[in-house]
Amino acid sequence: MKKLPCHPMAEVPNSFLVSTRPYGDLDGAPASQFGLLDSDELPMQRPPLRTIDKYVRPECPCLTKRYTVAVLTCCGFIITFGMRCNMGMAKLQVKHGLFNWSVATESAVDSSFFWGYLITQVPGGFLASMFPANRIFGTAVFSSACLNMLVPGVSRDSNLLIIVRIFQGLVEGVTYPACHGIWRHWAPPLERSRLATLALCGSYAGVVIGMPLSGVFITYIGYEFPFYFYGVMGIIWFVGWNWLVFEKPCTHPTISVAELTYIEKSLGQTGPPPAAPTIFNTPWKEFMHSMPVYAIIVANFCRSWNFYLLVLYQALYFQDSFKMPVAETGFVGALPHLFMTSIVPSGGLLADHLRKKGILSTTLVRKLFNCGGFGMEAFFFLVVAFSDSAVTATMALTFGVAFSGFAISGFNVNHLDIAPRYASILMGLSNGIGTMAGFILPVIVDYITRDHERSSWKKVFFLAATIHFIGVCFYGTFASGELQPWAEPKGNEQNQLEEFGNGAPPPYDEVTRKKIRVMKYGSMEQNGSFNSSSRQVSEDIEDKSTAGDSTRETNPFR
Numbered sequence: 001m002k003k004l005p006c007h008p009m010a011e012v013p014n015s016f017l018v019s020t021r022p023y024g025d026l027d028g029a030p031a032s033q034f035g036l037l038d039s040d041e042l043p044m045q046r047p048p049l050r051t052i053d054k055y056v057r058p059e060c061p062c063l064t065k066r067y068t069v070a071v072l073t074c075c076g077f078i079i080t081f082g083m084r085c086n087m088g089m090a091k092l093q094v095k096h097g098l099f100n101w102s103v104a105t106e107s108a109v110d111s112s113f114f115w116g117y118l119i120t121q122v123p124g125g126f127l128a129s130m131f132p133a134n135r136i137f138g139t140a141v142f143s144s145a146c147l148n149m150l151v152p153g154v155s156r157d158s159n160l161l162i163i164v165r166i167f168q169g170l171v172e173g174v175t176y177p178a179c180h181g182i183w184r185h186w187a188p189p190l191e192r193s194r195l196a197t198l199a200l201c202g203s204y205a206g207v208v209i210g211m212p213l214s215g216v217f218i219t220y221i222g223y224e225f226p227f228y229f230y231g232v233m234g235i236i237w238f239v240g241w242n243w244l245v246f247e248k249p250c251t252h253p254t255i256s257v258a259e260l261t262y263i264e265k266s267l268g269q270t271g272p273p274p275a276a277p278t279i280f281n282t283p284w285k286e287f288m289h290s291m292p293v294y295a296i297i298v299a300n301f302c303r304s305w306n307f308y309l310l311v312l313y314q315a316l317y318f319q320d321s322f323k324m325p326v327a328e329t330g331f332v333g334a335l336p337h338l339f340m341t342s343i344v345p346s347g348g349l350l351a352d353h354l355r356k357k358g359i360l361s362t363t364l365v366r367k368l369f370n371c372g373g374f375g376m377e378a379f380f381f382l383v384v385a386f387s388d389s390a391v392t393a394t395m396a397l398t399f400g401v402a403f404s405g406f407a408i409s410g411f412n413v414n415h416l417d418i419a420p421r422y423a424s425i426l427m428g429l430s431n432g433i434g435t436m437a438g439f440i441l442p443v444i445v446d447y448i449t450r451d452h453e454r455s456s457w458k459k460v461f462f463l464a465a466t467i468h469f470i471g472v473c474f475y476g477t478f479a480s481g482e483l484q485p486w487a488e489p490k491g492n493e494q495n496q497l498e499e500f501g502n503g504a505p506p507p508y509d510e511v512t513r514k515k516i517r518v519m520k521y522g523s524m525e526q527n528g529s530f531n532s533s534s535r536q537v538s539e540d541i542e543d544k545s546t547a548g549d550s551t552r553e554t555n556p557f558r
Contacts, residue, residue, distance in 0.1 A: 047253045057254055058244050065255045066186050066263065069134075069245050070195045072237075073179055074202035076141045079237055080172055081206025081311075082213070083148045083230045084113070087165075088312055089214035089330060090155075090223040092319060103450060105158050107442045110312055112162040114438030116169025121432030124174030125425035128181030129277050132247035133424065137178035138238055143171040145234020152224035173435075177428035180415060184423055185248040187416070188266035190356050196413045197348030204344060204405070207311055207337040215315075215330025277422055286486035291478040292418050293426065299370055299411035299479075300434035302471030303404070306377065306464050308438045310336070310401065313445055313460070321454040322390040332394055336401035343405030347373075351409040362417055362481030370410025371476045376403035378468035385461035411475060418480060419487035 050058075060068045087109070101109065127136050147168045154160035179199055187195045214226040246252040249263045287293050314336075315329040324332065351369055354360045360368070380400025387393040415423040415430070444463075449456040 047251055049253050052243070053253060058246075058252075059254050060244070064259055065249065065252055066188075066191070066195060066259070067198075069182060069186055070198040072241055072245055073137070073182065073199035074205070075237055076137060076241065077175070077179075077200065077202030078206040078209060079230060079234045080141055080144055080175060081203045082210030083144060083168075083227075083234075084311060085207060085210030085214050086148065086226045086230060087151070088315060089211060089218055089226070092315055092329070101158060103446050107446045108162055109158060109165065110442040110446075111439035112165040113169040113172075114308075114435050116166040116171075117173045117438065118169070118432050118435040120170050120173030121177065121428040121435060122425065123428070124177035125181075125422075125428030126277070126279065127174060128178045128424040128428075129422075133178045133181030133184070134241075134245045134247050136174055137182065138241040138245070140171045140174050140178065141234055141241075142238040144168050145231045145238070147171070148227050148234070149231035151227045173432075174428075176431045177424040180427040181424040183416065184420060185267075186263065188263055190266070190352055192416050193348040193351040193355075193409045193413055194345065195348075196416070197408050198345045200408055200412060201341050201344035201405075204337045205341040208334045208341055211315065211334045211337075212330040215328075277425060281489075282422065282425060283486045286484070287426070287429070290418075290484060290486070292414075292480040292484065293430075295475045295477075295479040296411050296414050296418075296426065297430045297433050298474045299374070299407070299471050300430040301437055302374065302467050303407060303411070304431075304434035305437040305441060305467050306381070306404070308441050309445065309460070309464055310397075312442065313449075314397070316449075317457050317460075318390065318393075320449065320452045321393070321457055324390065332390070335394060336398045339398055339402035340405040343402050344408045347406040347409040348413075363479065364481075366410045366414050366417065366481045367476055367479050368410075369406045370414075370479065371472045373404045373407030373410065374468045374472045374475070376400065377407075378465040378472070381461045381465040381468070385458045385465065411479070414479065414481065418482065418484045420483075421487060421489075 052058075059065070060071075063071065091106070124136070147164055150164050151161065154164055179196075183192065183196055183199075210226075210230075213229075217226040217229065249255055249260045252260075310333070314333040318324040318329045318332055347369060351365050354365050355362055377400040380396045380403070383396035384393050384400070387396060411430075415426040419426060445460055448459050
C-alpha cells in the first residue's frame, strides 16, 4: 500500500483504480474490511466522519462538493456586500435627522470601511496561503456580521461609527484573497472561470438584494433593522459554512473518489503539496517588473471605482437628479446588478468553453472578456451622463453594468492563470490597490456633487467612463493568460520541497500510469508544469468524476 501525499490517512494499492462503489457503502472504513471488493477497486480512505456527520452528512444532494463550495462562497459575498448597502440606504432616510453630518464627516464615514479594507488585502493573501483559506473566509464573514449589529448603537457618535466601520473593513479585507486561496485547491484549471465567477457573482447579487431590502426595512420598520437582519444572517451562514466546507478535497470526509481524483489529477497534485509562500520567498521584485500583474491591478482599480460609485451613490444620484423616494431608489438601483449577477456566471461558462475547445487561447479570452465588458460599460456611462430622464438613465446603467459582468472572467480570475501558487497574494495586492478607489472616490464625488444638481452628476459619470476607457487600453496591451516564469519555486527550493527521504512514495502518476494517461488542462500539465499550447482535456478522469461513484454526478450542478 502506498501513502498518498495529500493526507496521511489516504492509502492506495499499487494497481489503483477509482472505485465504482458509492461512498455510502464504505462509510470511511478501511477498504480491507470489504472482502467483496476486487483489489483493483480498493477505494482511497477519507478522513473519518465527525460526530455530526454520522447523523447529517456534510453534503448537498444536488451538488458536487466543489460546486457546494462555490454556492456557499457566493452566499457569503451576498451577505458581506448586502451589509455594505445598509449604511448608504440608511443615510438617505435619516441624514437630516440623526445623521446630521457635514460633508467632511459624511465622506469620512463613507470611506472609513475602505481604510481598514485596504490594510488587510496583502496580509490576507499570506494568511490564505499559510492557513486554511476556508476558515479565514468564514471567520471574516462572521466577524463582519457581528460588527454590523453594533452600527445602530454607535451611529449617534460619528467617531465610534468610523471605528466600527474600519474594523469591518479590516475583517472583510481578507475575503477576496481567501476566496482565491480556496480555488487554488478546489478548482480544476478548465473550471476556474465558472467556479470563481459563480462565487464572485455573490458580490453583485448582494447589491441586488441589499439595496431594495434595506430600503424597504428602513422605510417600514426602522433604519436599525437591516443592520441586525444581516448580522443574524451572517451568523447562520457561518454555521452552515463550517459544516459543509473543507480546506481541500482530500480533507472532505464524504467527497466521491471520482471527484477527488479528477480535481487532484487536473491540478497536477501528483506529489507532496508545496510549502506555503512566505513574505521572504515571495518574488516581490518579479511582481514589480511584471506587466501582466500591473494589468490586473489597473483593471481592478477601474472596476472598483465604478462598482463603489454605484454602491455608494447610485441611490443618491436618482434622488438628486429625479427626486425618487428612498424605497424606489433601492429597487431601481438594484436592477443593473440583477442583470450583472446573471451575466457573471454565464460569462464564466462561456470563457471556459472557449478555452476547453481550443477556440481561443487563455490570453485572448481574458482580454476579450475584460476589454469588451469595460468598453461597453464606459459607453453606457456616457449615456447616463447625458440622460435627462430616469428611464433612460436606468436602462443605460442596466446595460452598462450587465456588460461589465463579462470582465469578471477577465481580470478577476487572471491571477490563477499567471501564478496559481501566488494567486491569493496577487489578489490581495490587486484588490488592495483597487480598494484605494473606495476612499478616494467619496472625497471626489462628495466635492463634485456638493450642490446636489444633475449637472454635477454628469461630471461624475463622465469621469467614471474615462477611467474605464483607460483600463481597456492598459489591460488590452499588457495582460497575459500564461504562466509567468517566476510563478514556480526555483530549482533548489523545489527539490527541497519534494524530498521525502529514502522511504518516499513514488509520484501519484507513477502509481496510476497504467490506468490514466497524462492529461493536459489548457496550459497546465498533469505534473504541475505548464504548456503554452491549449489542449482539450483527456476524458479519462473527467468521465469518472461525472459518472464514477454515483449517478447524481452526471452533471456538476446536480
